Amino acid sequence: MSNAPKHSLSIEIQLRWSDQDLLAHVNNATIMTLVEEARIRALYQLQEQTQWDGPLDMVLRTAHTEFLRPVMYEDSVTVNVWISRIGNTSYVLQHELVQHGEVCVNVEAVVVVFDSKEQAAMPIPAPVRAAFETVLASS
Secondary structure, eight states: OOOOOTTOEEEEEEOOGGGBOTTSBBOHHHHHHHHHHHHHHHHHHHHHHHTOOSOOOEEEEEEEEEEOSOOBOSSEEEEEEEEEEEOSSEEEEEEEEEETTEEEEEEEEEEEEEETTTTEEOOOOHHHHHHHHTTBTTO
């Protein structure tokens, strides 16, 4: 059963035949690619919904993955995405991969807002923070 808050973003991702391993499960490395794709789509969707201006560079700092059950090659997998914490320069994104109503994988990722010119973390801009708060777990 999903633990995603009502206001989480749900991203449907089509699986490919080549995503499978020899056990007919979606490969664990591929899971991280699916999570990355969902994270990027969710951030674009959030940007459109809240209309924060312009591109913003972000880098992945950490990712903790909990495999609960295999993701099987099917038509698709749903990735529920929400924010569980917002800091000064980073935020914590939760990703929940669901197939047939069952949570298969949980991924917690720390993402840092990044100044490419300075090659350093930078504070989360106020409009972006406001957008993030719309999918914050406690909101």
